[in-house]
Amino acid sequence: MCKHASWSTNLLLLVSLWLTACTWPTLVAPPGQADTTGVGATGLGDPLYPLLGNGGYDVTHYAITLAVEMASNTITGTTTIQAQATQGLRTFHLDFLGLEIDEVQVNDRRVRFQRSGSELAVTPAAPLANGQAFTVTVAYHGQPTPISDDPAVPRSYGAIGWRRFAPGVFVISEPSGAMTWFPGNHHPSDKATYTFSITVAKPYVVAANGLQIDERDHGATRTYVWDETKPMASYLATVAIAEFEVMTDEGPRPRGPRLLIRHFLPPDVPPALVAALRETPALLRFFTDLLGPYPFEAYGVAVIDDASVRIGLEAQTLTILPTSRVAGEQLHELAHQWFGNSVTPATWQDTWLNEGFATYGEWLWVEQTQGQAAFEALLRTQYASMVRAQMGPPANPPPDRLFGAPVYIRGAWSLHALRLHIGDAAFFALLREWVARYQYGNASTADFIALAEEISGQPLEELFQTWLYDDEIPHCQLEVISCQQPGLNGRSMPSR
Numbered sequence: 001m002c003k004h005a006s007w008s009t010n011l012l013l014l015v016s017l018w019l020t021a022c023t024w025p026t027l028v029a030p031p032g033q034a035d036t037t038g039v040g041a042t043g044l045g046d047p048l049y050p051l052l053g054n055g056g057y058d059v060t061h062y063a064i065t066l067a068v069e070m071a072s073n074t075i076t077g078t079t080t081i082q083a084q085a086t087q088g089l090r091t092f093h094l095d096f097l098g099l100e101i102d103e104v105q106v107n108d109r110r111v112r113f114q115r116s117g118s119e120l121a122v123t124p125a126a127p128l129a130n131g132q133a134f135t136v137t138v139a140y141h142g143q144p145t146p147i148s149d150d151p152a153v154p155r156s157y158g159a160i161g162w163r164r165f166a167p168g169v170f171v172i173s174e175p176s177g178a179m180t181w182f183p184g185n186h187h188p189s190d191k192a193t194y195t196f197s198i199t200v201a202k203p204y205v206v207a208a209n210g211l212q213i214d215e216r217d218h219g220a221t222r223t224y225v226w227d228e229t230k231p232m233a234s235y236l237a238t239v240a241i242a243e244f245e246v247m248t249d250e251g252p253r254p255r256g257p258r259l260l261i262r263h264f265l266p267p268d269v270p271p272a273l274v275a276a277l278r279e280t281p282a283l284l285r286f287f288t289d290l291l292g293p294y295p296f297e298a299y300g301v302a303v304i305d306d307a308s309v310r311i312g313l314e315a316q317t318l319t320i321l322p323t324s325r326v327a328g329e330q331l332h333e334l335a336h337q338w339f340g341n342s343v344t345p346a347t348w349q350d351t352w353l354n355e356g357f358a359t360y361g362e363w364l365w366v367e368q369t370q371g372q373a374a375f376e377a378l379l380r381t382q383y384a385s386m387v388r389a390q391m392g393p394p395a396n397p398p399p400d401r402l403f404g405a406p407v408y409i410r411g412a413w414s415l416h417a418l419r420l421h422i423g424d425a426a427f428f429a430l431l432r433e434w435v436a437r438y439q440y441g442n443a444s445t446a447d448f449i450a451l452a453e454e455i456s457g458q459p460l461e462e463l464f465q466t467w468l469y470d471d472e473i474p475h476c477q478l479e480v481i482s483c484q485q486p487g488l489n490g491r492s493m494p495s496r
């Protein structure tokens with residue numbers, strides 16, 4: 001049975017929509033499967049989100065141009081997508097939810113389109129050849145409606161996508177919210193560069209990913225132009241609009257000019273928050289020394305000043321955090337610029353590559369700044385919480401536990417168990433090689449296991465099987481922090 005988001009009262013239109021939409025399943029290749037009819041797949045076959053993303057093309061650039069009316073939270077704009085066909089295409093899909101479409105063009109020619117739920121099917125005037133570069137422009141308007149029923153997002157976080165908050169707008173899309181404000185290929189495996197041109201009334205200020213490259217004054221309104229020149233997954237695209245004040249600083253770079261830090265703050269922030277953000281250069285130095293150069297053009301935090309907001313995100317180059325969580329979470333979100341933003345999971349099942357690594361980054365900061373005893377105490381506490389909660393395997397989360405504690409805590413402990421097994425030299429060489437080899441791309445858990453074996457020269461399949469995929473939590477001796485490793489006949493590896 002087909003489900004439709006909305007029905008026209010016009011009976012003829014209704015019947016034709018029903019016929020068209022309900023015949024898609026026979027015309028369209030199933031998610032993740034190749035197609036021979038010239039119709040791109042409706043999804044990329046992600047293990048947890050099979051319908052996210054679309055088959056048959058690869059996006060290279062998004063140009064998102066929006067006029068935002070703040071009082072009514074209405075947007076009017078266009079998204080222009082530059083892409084390349086990866087098969088012959090008579091029809092292809094974009095992910096887009098809500099908002100009214102005014103027009104769709106392919107290569108500057110107006111074309112037919114159909115919508116069903118979050119799928120937007122576009123039929124070019126002439127079929128696209130495999131390998132052909134093409135441009136899609138979608139003009140649209142309306143009030144964006146964030147997604148409130150994604151099973152992965154805990155209810156306490158609220159909805160994901162384009163969100164109005166008391167002083168303005170912010171966007172947090174992980175994992176599926178990007179489709180609420182621009183059409184695209186919304187799976188993390190299709191990374192692209194971005195340009196944002198956002199027009200708002202004065203005195204609102206717009207922050208987005210990358211660098212602000214222009215600001216045009218139209219009298220009552222201003223247009224802010226932002227450019228993200230490094231590949232980015234669409235869940236990391238963000239816009240934050242409020243009466244921000246900008247706080248700048250400088251961070252470390254091994255070569256060339258110092259890294260630009262730009263934080264976006266509400267007026268009259270408490271001194272403690274400013275003090276927390278003064279730590280950013282030191283945190284950047286820590287991760288740069290640990291992992292290699294910061295991978296992007298700039299960094300900063302956009303502070304969301306609304307006590308009801310409980311969600312934060314490591315948007316690329318611009319972490320979004322509510323005021324109350326800046327001090328506690330800045331370090332974790334900064335780690336994601338390497339783990340997640342530069343090296344992006346191949347599928348949502350690989351989320352522990354984001355969260356386990358960022359969490360272990362927090363633990364390494366404790367080791368660096370508070371010493372070995374504090375680090376080991378933290379390991380014991382986290383191991384106890386893992387056992388108490390009987391945390392399941394981090395690399396195979398159910399859809400409604402994508403951001404559950406196992407992905408963070410057992411994911412981080414899995415890395416520590418690996419470190420105990422292969423030793424510090426190989427472990428830290430592995431982290432550096434991981435972010436170097438897969439920089440700006442995507443990688444899977446299998447890629448990480450293969451690299452760990454390559455760097456250490458040891459077979460590690462069993463270790464990863466027990467830590468990442470088996471239900472039972474591997475046994476560890478917590479007095480000296482050592483873990484029973486597979487293949488050692490029950491003997492424990494000594495502590496470092």
Ligand SMILES: [Zn+2]
Pocket residue numbers: 332333336354355358
């Ligand atoms: Zn995280």
